[in-house]
Amino acid sequence: MTGLALYGRYILVSLRSEMLYPTSFLFRLVSQFLVTVIEFAGLWALFARFNHIGGWKFGEVAVFYAVASIAFAIADGLSRGFDVVGPLFVKTGNFDRILLRPRSTALQITGHDFALSSAGRLTQGVLAGVVAVSILKPEWGVFQILLLLWGIAGGASLFFALKVFEGTLSFWTVQGLEVANTLTYGGEAAAQYPLDIYASWFRKFLIYFVPIACSLYFPVALVLGRSTIAPWLAALAPATGFVFLAIGLAGWRAGIAHYTSTGS
Amino acid sequence: MNPALARPYLAVLSARFSLMLQYRTAAWAGVATQFWFGAIRVMILAAFYASSTGKAPISLSQSITYVWLGQAFLAMLPWAADPDIANAANSGDVGYERLRPIDTYFLWFARALAWRIANTSLRAGPVFVLAAIGMPLLGLHKWAWQMPASTSAAVLFVVSIGLTALLSSAMTVILNVVVTALKTVRAAALSMSLVNLFSGLIIPLALMPGWAQPFLFWQPFAGLADIPYRIYFGNLSGTHALEGLAAQALWIVLIGLGGRAWLARVIARIDMQGS
Numbered sequence: 001m002t003g004l005a006l007y008g009r010y011i012l013v014s015l016r017s018e019m020l021y022p023t024s025f026l027f028r029l030v031s032q033f034l035v036t037v038i039e040f041a042g043l044w045a046l047f048a049r050f051n052h053i054g055g056w057k058f059g060e061v062a063v064f065y066a067v068a069s070i071a072f073a074i075a076d077g078l079s080r081g082f083d084v085v086g087p088l089f090v091k092t093g094n095f096d097r098i099l100l101r102p103r104s105t106a107l108q109i110t111g112h113d114f115a116l117s118s119a120g121r122l123t124q125g126v127l128a129g130v131v132a133v134s135i136l137k138p139e140w141g142v143f144q145i146l147l148l149l150w151g152i153a154g155g156a157s158l159f160f161a162l163k164v165f166e167g168t169l170s171f172w173t174v175q176g177l178e179v180a181n182t183l184t185y186g187g188e189a190a191a192q193y194p195l196d197i198y199a200s201w202f203r204k205f206l207i208y209f210v211p212i213a214c215s216l217y218f219p220v221a222l223v224l225g226r227s228t229i230a231p232w233l234a235a236l237a238p239a240t241g242f243v244f245l246a247i248g249l250a251g252w253r254a255g256i257a258h259y260t261s262t263g264s
Numbered sequence: 265m266n267p268a269l270a271r272p273y274l275a276v277l278s279a280r281f282s283l284m285l286q287y288r289t290a291a292w293a294g295v296a297t298q299f300w301f302g303a304i305r306v307m308i309l310a311a312f313y314a315s316s317t318g319k320a321p322i323s324l325s326q327s328i329t330y331v332w333l334g335q336a337f338l339a340m341l342p343w344a345a346d347p348d349i350a351n352a353a354n355s356g357d358v359g360y361e362r363l364r365p366i367d368t369y370f371l372w373f374a375r376a377l378a379w380r381i382a383n384t385s386l387r388a389g390p391v392f393v394l395a396a397i398g399m400p401l402l403g404l405h406k407w408a409w410q411m412p413a414s415t416s417a418a419v420l421f422v423v424s425i426g427l428t429a430l431l432s433s434a435m436t437v438i439l440n441v442v443v444t445a446l447k448t449v450r451a452a453a454l455s456m457s458l459v460n461l462f463s464g465l466i467i468p469l470a471l472m473p474g475w476a477q478p479f480l481f482w483q484p485f486a487g488l489a490d491i492p493y494r495i496y497f498g499n500l501s502g503t504h505a506l507e508g509l510a511a512q513a514l515w516i517v518l519i520g521l522g523g524r525a526w527l528a529r530v531i532a533r534i535d536m537q538g539s
Contacts, residue, residue, distance in 0.1 A: 048473050
């Protein structure tokens with residue numbers, strides 16, 4: 001069985017186990033959806049009061065909001081396993097079993113839990129996109145659509161890489177780290193607004209240190225016709241997300257080399 | 265209530281308080297996280313104020329203080345049921361609550377209160393030091409947590425935040441009852457977002473549309489954050505401040521009575537499947 005087919009099997013098992021509790025599943029889906037709708041309502045309320053933010057109108061910010069939410073939802077849905085590497089695998093010694101199987105460890109952890117409930121967040125991102133399009137009535141061609149999708153892919157890779165970092169750290173800390181939320185959830189929260197509203201130290205942080213802006217700001221600004229950098233650079237920027245992911249997976253292997261079983 | 269009757273609840277309160285104080289590392293991580301999110305929120309609000317042409321009902325520096333207060337008192341918010349009781353509901357151990365010769369409602373209330381106060385007292389101090397003392401020293405006056413509007417505002421704030429602790433505990437017990445009745449902790453996500461939006465944590469309630477203000481003021485979640493914070497920086501003063509305190513007290517009573525009646529019904533129906 002190839003890695004991809006195996007991953008498909010993992011997803012199927014995860015889905016089947018979620019469907020065993022249909023009411024609970026539905027409840028989670030609906031509440032996830034309401035959660036994010038409520039957040040979006042908050043955004044709308046701010047614009048109702050202030051009209052615009054740094055020259056960006058509600059419709060435009062909704063595009064940033066949509067792209068960031070979708071990218072984060074994809075990464076979040078795939079990476080739940082990395083949240084629990086510490087408590088569920090390292091602390092218990094269960095990670096030994098993962099190591100024994102002749103398959104990629106990263107794949108097994110990814111397949112540990114496919115969180116379909118993040119579909120609620122995804123729907124909300126799509127909804128924000130629909131709202132944005134109905135307000136802006138943009139004349140986007142194939143290039144613009146592809147650019148947005150490419151940005152989402154880069155952003156999702158970056159968020160996924162951050163989760164991998166978090167999981168890797170738990171080879172040392174054993175416990176999960178709440179501080180990692182500053183980069184994942186904090187990154188999503190920051191990316192929901194255009195980069196140029198932030199103070200310059202924070203802009204630099206989001207471009208050079210954790211390059212969320214490269215995937216979720218520059219391409220979107222280009223599509224909206226407000227890019228401040230060369231178009232080719234903005235179009236290439238999301239590649240940083242994939243570079244980050246490669247570094248994250250290399251770090252993961254280093255973490256495994258460090259792992260010593262707690263035994264039982 | 266005479267002192268002897270209150271003793272078991274006070275014991276629970278102090279035991280849980282000292283237990284919570286064990287988790288200092290987690291509290292430091294929490295402080296770092298809250299400071300970071302606070303900084304992001306402050307930057308977003310500042311950008312909105314900078315672009316605004318009209319007049320906002322509260323000033324930027326009041327909004328910033330509001331954000332820092334929100335981060336400092338974050339642990340006051342009733343985001344989830346008591347994890348021990350949620351576990352007990354899952355395992356069936358919750359049935360033991362019936363065996364204790366004390367009132368379950370007050371027991372759960374005391375546990376929730378201890379949890380809120382211990383968590384808050386660990387986190388509020390460091391956030392205050394960073395945002396109200398550290399930031400001005402670094403020359404970041406504009407972004408700092410300001411002092412209360414007046415002495416009377418400070419006093420009323422203390423009273424109001426005390427009511428917040430009671431209100432939050434009453435809501436936590438409701439969540440405990442929901443978890444016990446539904447045997448799922450998933451209800452938490454929904455309550456969390458309702459709390460976040462309607463307490464003013466996401467955006468200060470005063471910045472929401474004018475037509476919604478009367479409703480926003482009298483709904484139960486305002487008492488969790490918005491009312492004490494507005495009292496702090498003098499946006500609610502005089503009779504308005506007293507109205508705020510009255511709204512908090514009203515909801516404590518209503519949610520308390522409702523929770524007590526509901527708990528009695530739910531706990532009467534618990535089946536214990538022995539082992």
